[in-house]
Amino acid sequence: MKKLKCYLKEYHPIVHSLIFGTVLISLTSSMSLPFLAIYLSGFKELSFSKIGFIIGVGSLAGTFCGLIGGVLSDFIGRNKLLILSLLGLGVAFIGFISTSNLGLLISFSIVRGVSQAFFGTISKALMADFTPESKRFRMFSNRYFASNLGFAAGPVIGALLGIGGNMIAFVLTSVIYFGYALSLMMMLKSVPNSGSKAEVHDEERIHPSLLWKVLRSDVPLLLFIIGGILLTTVHGQMSVTLSQYLQDHFMDGVTLFALLMSLNGVTVILFQLPLSRWSERYSLFHRILLGCILFACGEIGFAFSSNWALFIVSMFIFTLGEILVIPAEYAQVDEITPNELRGTYYGAQSLNEFGNFLGPWFGGVLLTRYNGTVMFLFMGCVSLVSVYFFFAGKRRYNKKTKSAIDSGKFFA
Known part of the structure; x- marks a missing residue:
């Protein structure tokens, strides 16, 4: 009390x-x-x-x-x-x-x-x-x-x-x-x-004209946003197309979907703090890398699951990836954000939500034209491709920082 x-x-x-x-x-x-x-x-x-x-x-x-x-x-x-x-x-x-x-x-x-x-x-x-x-x-x-x-x-x-x-x-x-x-x-x-x-x-204000200038000039930010959009595409399609797939292919598929959504939330509640503390020993990029691998493993699991137990295990793995990726992704952008442009950079990062359009729409296209296996495997590949953009963005930022330091030393 x-x-x-x-x-x-x-x-x-x-x-x-x-x-x-x-x-x-x-x-x-x-x-x-x-x-x-x-x-x-x-x-x-x-x-x-x-x-x-x-x-x-x-x-x-x-x-x-x-x-x-x-x-x-x-x-x-x-x-x-x-x-x-x-x-x-x-x-x-x-x-x-x-x-x-x-x-x-x-x-x-x-x-x-x-x-x-x-x-x-x-x-x-x-x-x-x-x-x-x-x-x-x-x-x-x-x-x-x-x-x-x-x-x-x-x-x-x-x-x-x-x-x-x-x-x-x-x-x-x-x-x-x-x-x-x-x-x-x-x-x-x-x-x-x-x-x-x-x-x-x-x-705290986000100026559209300034936002456009920042996106054109800050290549690391642009690469991080592309990687973020791809990850959001994977995460954004999960609930929509997974629900359609389960309803179409499994008896009591709606009940199974409800169970998986609850498992997702419970896993975040139970594992967010210990997993976040454990991951702090690694760099932000390595957290994103591990999270993307877990995303891919979860999607592969969905693709080949034939019973409730396999779907539950796959969702658990997928959610562990979510716990690692989401905070690390935001922290990665925060790391390159100038204090005077914090609102603008955060506004730029909200472009990640574009993946919440791509995921349900394109996932639905794949589910309609092909099947759930193709859709889930494709999304697993997308999560792995996103790693390249975070890697490239981090590399460009490190080079940019090193050049600025060298330039400062030269003029000193």
């Missing part, structure tokens, strides 16, 4: 509200969004590739709109954009179950992707506003843990209640978004000047 009281006192109530909301949102959305491909497959006019495109186009829209989230918040304020994004998410989830029209489904997916991108960007910025710099790392770790906690429990609860992936789950998710938007709006109103336009600092 004392530890709980200390934790509650350590952070601002707004921070606690956003972390609790993260658990609530991930819990309900994990009962619906990962099953969206299965739900849409009930419409005969929608092929695997069309379903992949519907889901992926939302991430595509979110990728580019996420870049301007900081700029937009500078004009209308963080609070308003945060509430609008939650309302947009609520509308999108209701929209998914209200129509079978391809155009409308694409529109709702775009609304979901843009709203998700804005909520992710602004909520993190708002949490940082209310948290001292010395406590921000732990605060964001708590947020990541809260997200995985919801995603670990959601699919299992949905499967046990018999609502995983059906209309009730989508309605429940939408209601949670609307309710959370209302409660958060009331809480934010009680905090004077929170999220106002004036509080958005210059270093």
